[in-house]
Amino acid sequence: MKLTFTCDCGNEVRFFGTGDVNEQGMEAVDLEDDDRLRVVVGDAGLILQCKFCNNRYAIDKSLNT
Numbered sequence: 001m002k003l004t005f006t007c008d009c010g011n012e013v014r015f016f017g018t019g020d021v022n023e024q025g026m027e028a029v030d031l032e033d034d035d036r037l038r039v040v041v042g043d044a045g046l047i048l049q050c051k052f053c054n055n056r057y058a059i060d061k062s063l064n065t
Ligand SMILES: [Zn+2]
Pocket: 007, 008, 009, 010, 011, 050, 051, 052, 053, 054, 055
């Protein structure tokens, strides 16, 4: 397991490493259960939407810059 998302409502979703490494040396991660979380790439960055309560969270692409 690589990453765990926990919504305020308690919905917890894990991302696991697929073992597939791309040409930049980055391993792809995939959702354990895509009925619980929606992941969308928007203009501003990455958007995570809880499918239980519909709360949305944005990871701004300028994060860490
Ligand atoms: Zn939620």
